[in-house]
Amino acid sequence: GVVARAVSPGELEDAGSPLRREVERLMARWASSRPMAPMGFLVQLEPFSFAGERRYVVAEAGGAVVGFLAAVPVYARRGLFLEDLLRDPSAPNGTTELLVDQAMRTAAAEECLYVTLGLAPLAGPVRRGLRAAQRLGARLYDFQGLHAFKAKLRPDGWAPIYLVYPPGGRGLVAIYDALAAFARGGLLRFGLSTLLRGPAVVFEVLGWLLIPWTALLALAPAARWFPSPAVKWAWVVFDVCLAPAMLRLSRRHGQTLSLVLAALVTCDAALTLAQALLFNLPRARGAFELAAVGVAVAAPAAAAVLLWSARMHRQGLARRPRQGEPRDHARAPTITD
Template structure:
């Protein structure tokens, strides 16, 4: 590996030297981001982010095997003195065995691994992989390795940045950070980058980082244009494998498939129930179809004196920018399908409540106004059901406009008719729900509309 370039902090250059000597962890080369702090101890270090209540480490310590327990223990003690909770995310069996006396470890996923030297044999044995590569070639997809300088500025840098932006914009979840951010990239000259192009346009990109302690590579980012031909991803992986073979690489991974494998029951429940935000099972199937040689368990390690639930909350806080509540609000604002279902479910009792309400008390003595609102909400319910099935940007726009008007008119009616006749806290609660509900629904529907517009521009996403 080349010497560290200039232009980076002294801590980053020191960490790079440790990575060059002890970079066995898949996460080791991911720890050069500005958000990381480094805990140095002996001939090793722990890279972590401080969430304000916990130190969340990116993988095991970057150190020799016989130093893992000592450095891990020193990190735990330093966190306790801070005072902070702490944990190590994405550890493997090597660290789990070394720290079994002091740390608990819970499985959080599996990591597929390949030996690039056997990739040609894998292709010979699996016709589906060969067919995907043939499809990509037939559609004019060509993959080439690019020089890192091309990502600094120029047309290719703009094209790959735009590809990443479009890909992120179509995800159900907002962008995350920590070990899953898309950049910016430090030490680019030590990385490998491959682009897939069709008719001169970038349709896919693969970023690879080294794992020196395993003579290996980590295919950290694999992004495909939604309109790219079938086989584009396989073509990128094939190019990475072949280049790895040429450079003598004997170990390669595409990273963790979160919640895959023999994880605890609550995580299996999350895997199946949170599909509307992240397709955990789909990611595992994708990696499995590339025929890895093995799947290795990935763990969350944490002190035995620390609760598992609070530890998971600390991990989530490390991954989501702005805090859990803000991130949850951003997820809702994107209008995932399950939220539309939830809005429809909540509308049913609300419609029944309005139908049975007194027009004299709640609608200024105007029965026509009452039944107009009931009819409006019935039509809204029907619209949500249709939108859930058809995913029409035009329908989403109409519903968002209608609910926005509702959100503006309802507080006026409440001020004119309801607040002067307020009889107790229960009436106040109903008024608050009537005002807050449409406002929240409007945010969700405008988010839904924005996402559907983006998807309509990318026909491949609707299939």
């Protein structure tokens, strides 16, 4: 079974201690398993900073760490904020709840007045634009799942959290600044890092985009765009097979399927480039046709990069010891008992 126990800061302050190394492996695996690149600001994972002020709980099974919790006191309000909550994907169900239970016992022993798990972003009554952002971002960040987890612990209350900006300021600018802070200062770099992880939604989008692209190929005049009708229909058949395979990869990422698709799309990119250089560019008429050839060359090349990057990311994850998974993204102290 799983046993949760409170550990003293001294057991984790030494970077060379066995327990510290186990927790760090769990943290690394958790960070790699997220669809998005690591975030900063309120959700930056730094459980060992000011270790002497923190409260720690580990969950162990068979002598291995399968869960970890780091909490910080809210001194002015005599509370305890459960800041970092990580669970190994192979840990039994209930491990996270066991960590919370042990932290609650610690809080009771210290006579804390409340315990909070922090933010549940975009939960509760939010404006239409934010609701749309919640739906669109659900594949990368499980807003509803995080809220549901915290709700099942039956808190005594929920405290709304607001984004505040100066009078005369613009709300969209404030939202952008907040997002940039979470993205460690660079939204473009953060977005690119997330794409290179190969989240499932990326391959789903690629799969659906292949459908209209394949229709365009089928309707395009063979004599104008292809060396021969046979080449045209070979490309059409290839994309007809590629689209459902890409959609399948988005639903269940298999190493064999990802390898096959990465190899096929790489060949697609190389052959498309060769056709563009030898056939399409010499015959291109005007900016529109040049742009069409550019898209035809760039799309499979970008898809190949994403497929290989996602495969390498998952291979690195698989080689690590099975030591970590979800952490509740919650960092702002809220009064949620």
